[in-house]
Amino acid sequence: NAGVMQNPRHLVRRRGQEARLRCSPMKGHSHVYWYRQLPEEGLKFMVYLQKENIIDESGMPKERFSAEFPKEGPSILRIQQVVRGDSAAYFCASSPPRTGKETQYFGPGTRLLVL
Amino acid sequence: GIQVEQSPPDLILQEGANSTLRCNFSDSVNNLQWFHQNPWGQLINLFYIPSGTKQNGRLSATTVATERYSLLYISSSQTTDSGVYFCAVDRDSGGYQKVTFGIGTKLQVIP
Numbered sequence: 001n002a003g004v005m006q007n008p009r010h011l012v013r014r015r016g017q018e019a020r021l022r023c024s025p026m027k028g029h030s031h032v033y034w035y036r037q038l039p040e041e042g043l044k045f046m047v048y049l050q051k052e053n054i055i056d057e058s059g060m061p062k063e064r065f066s067a068e069f070p071k072e073g074p075s076i077l078r079i080q081q082v083v084r085g086d087s088a089a090y091f092c093a094s095s096p097p098r099t100g101k102e103t104q105y106f107g108p109g110t111r112l113l114v115l
Numbered sequence: 116g117i118q119v120e121q122s123p124p125d126l127i128l129q130e131g132a133n134s135t136l137r138c139n140f141s142d143s144v145n146n147l148q149w150f151h152q153n154p155w156g157q158l159i160n161l162f163y164i165p166s167g168t169k170q171n172g173r174l175s176a177t178t179v180a181t182e183r184y185s186l187l188y189i190s191s192s193q194t195t196d197s198g199v200y201f202c203a204v205d206r207d208s209g210g211y212q213k214v215t216f217g218i219g220t221k222l223q224v225i226p
Binding site: 033041042044048055056089091093106108109 | 146148150212
């Protein structure tokens, strides 16, 4: 059973470019969460999505950041016009349909470096 | 929101030594997890422990939910134990589990 997959694992962008981060949840999981880890800090919740729906985006910066989880294909975290402060590790987690207190399974992360 | 505090923030151990890491949380939680982030940045789930005690090899964890803390014990530490240990708690937030991480304990095990 493949775990949560993220790609690319490393991404380098220049200021002003766009960054697209992809997350494929575990098989059978329909819930996806994105977290950001700034250098020397813990992970901070950004957004929670179900298929075709954003459920909670309270941790997402209001500008330049967007997320989607289409009916087919991976979840995408998109950062437009990146700035140096966006440099961080971005982790995706997935969980199965809600039946109780499920744990979230984390992917290996995408490390974004903005030059 | 809920506060998650971990201590100590940094820890250096001689190989073979034992240690205890602590996680305090400010409100009731549904679940608690301990993670190890290795030097390559990978997050590895160690324990899913909303209450009680669990053991896995040289690691064990205890959560006392009523007193809002959890402990992670590392015995006979090895250099491969180095990395950052995170405590993360789940709270029910409008029908889903919202996870809040502590800032971690950075462990260095020296030979």
